[in-house]
Amino acid sequence: MKNIITDDETVVRVAARDPQQVLSGANTATDSVVTKVGTTGVQAIEPLVMVTHSGRTAFHTQCSPERADEITEQIDETDDETQGTPDAVAEHDPETTRLPIPELPGLDAGVRNVLSGCGWRRPTNPSDHELAGGFLDVDPAAVLEVGRQLRGRGWGDSCHNDVVADAWQTVRSADEETTLVVNAHGTNGDTVLLASAPFEVLDGAAAVVRAADIDRVVVYASTDDERPVETLQTAVDNHPNLEVPLDVVTGPADYRAAEPTMAIESIEGNHRLEARLRPPHLEDVGLHGRPTLVHTPRTLANLSVALRREELPATRVLTLMGDVAAPATIELPESGTISEAVSAVAVEGSFKAACVGGRFGGLTQDLDVAVDPDSLSEAELGTDGTIRVLSADRCIVEFVGRLARFASEENCGRCVPCREGTTQLTELLRDVYDGEYAPGRIEELVRVMETSSICSFGVQAARPARTAIEAFEVEFQAHADGQCPAGSCVEAMEVS
Ligand code: SF4
Numbered sequence: 001m002k003n004i005i006t007d008d009e010t011v012v013r014v015a016a017r018d019p020q021q022v023l024s025g026a027n028t029a030t031d032s033v034v035t036k037v038g039t040t041g042v043q044a045i046e047p048l049v050m051v052t053h054s055g056r057t058a059f060h061t062q063c064s065p066e067r068a069d070e071i072t073e074q075i076d077e078t079d080d081e082t083q084g085t086p087d088a089v090a091e092h093d094p095e096t097t098r099l100p101i102p103e104l105p106g107l108d109a110g111v112r113n114v115l116s117g118c119g120w121r122r123p124t125n126p127s128d129h130e131l132a133g134g135f136l137d138v139d140p141a142a143v144l145e146v147g148r149q150l151r152g153r154g155w156g157d158s159c160h161n162d163v164v165a166d167a168w169q170t171v172r173s174a175d176e177e178t179t180l181v182v183n184a185h186g187t188n189g190d191t192v193l194l195a196s197a198p199f200e201v202l203d204g205a206a207a208v209v210r211a212a213d214i215d216r217v218v219v220y221a222s223t224d225d226e227r228p229v230e231t232l233q234t235a236v237d238n239h240p241n242l243e244v245p246l247d248v249v250t251g252p253a254d255y256r257a258a259e260p261t262m263a264i265e266s267i268e269g270n271h272r273l274e275a276r277l278r279p280p281h282l283e284d285v286g287l288h289g290r291p292t293l294v295h296t297p298r299t300l301a302n303l304s305v306a307l308r309r310e311e312l313p314a315t316r317v318l319t320l321m322g323d324v325a326a327p328a329t330i331e332l333p334e335s336g337t338i339s340e341a342v343s344a345v346a347v348e349g350s351f352k353a354a355c356v357g358g359r360f361g362g363l364t365q366d367l368d369v370a371v372d373p374d375s376l377s378e379a380e381l382g383t384d385g386t387i388r389v390l391s392a393d394r395c396i397v398e399f400v401g402r403l404a405r406f407a408s409e410e411n412c413g414r415c416v417p418c419r420e421g422t423t424q425l426t427e428l429l430r431d432v433y434d435g436e437y438a439p440g441r442i443e444e445l446v447r448v449m450e451t452s453s454i455c456s457f458g459v460q461a462a463r464p465a466r467t468a469i470e471a472f473e474v475e476f477q478a479h480a481d482g483q484c485p486a487g488s489c490v491e492a493m494e495v496s
Pocket of ligand 1: 411416456459
């Protein structure tokens, strides 16, 4: 087992979604050890070149291949890791297996426990993971104990917001073949973990295999996520102790394909993706009719870190996107607030609102809400791990209208409340432009959708509209009166 860092060597790490692009410049003429690591999750600072020597790391942000080449040449000439005017320098334990945190926007936000290896360890190198304490020989009883406190992360997790141990015990007591599906479809936080910390995800899966007596693992991802899937596949090939067969399967990029029962349909090869009625729940009747667990990479990475640290990290991996200079995936303590998350990114223009949750999150201007699932739910916001920032130029009516139309076009069509409800919601929001604002009708429609839809797609689809009407009633009324306060849907109003 060899640590990439030694006292007498200079190590150049390249962190990016496509580090090879930068390495084509950095690798040409240097005496240093040059290596690819995965993304840090903070896109505004990448490609990021980090030069480490004797417990000091110099960070060079937004590096072109040419600049990376210049940096490595200067280091060779002077043997000084801080050459090349770095944007920040961090002092750290020379043997650290965690990304040292410099004063760089986004990277210095919150904490990095689940994300600690992202952008630092070589994602597919088992030695790096082992040095960080990975590949534990875990006792099933200890895993189950953690599972009694661990809650599922993301709408792609069949234990979304619930503790996972009950589902594990149901599957464990089955006398048929059992499956764990690692549902990495569609959510940025999950693809960051696949790309940068795949062993963390696989360790979590291996622990569930033992705790729930699983016979087979399937990793499921979107066809759009080719590179993270390739990284994961290499990590699977390099994993020293996977105890059961593991397959990697990709499915259509459609948003709905991440819903747990539709993920199962997709893995089974069904072209028409429709959600399944529950009960029976997937832990009773899942993949090919057999007991199945569905967990996201975020849930599994949390489990892996909890087993290593012997306590739950109690953090949330969140992705900031929308009207920001560049998206960022960060990690906050559960007591951290939406406000702290938003301060990790540069908002383009002035802040207006945040759409908190997944695609169909809740809209709010109140950022003083903790990011734990109970506080978010109490504030009628979503818990799927994304925060879409909306700037003052955004028209809220247009924003929620587009989401309603997306839902009407992308739902699976299986149940009336969602299929017809999203169509009617789109029309009711469109009617606002014609001067017909009917909040009572919208409210009644939303209530039916939320209480009667088969799956969380339909349950959540009207949340943006419902919460927007609560927080931005004035904007809806203004549109009905022929004005758009943001000035961005004048054309639409002229057409109507
Ligand atoms: S809620 Fe929507 S996506 Fe889910 S089953 Fe009903 S129609 Fe399909």
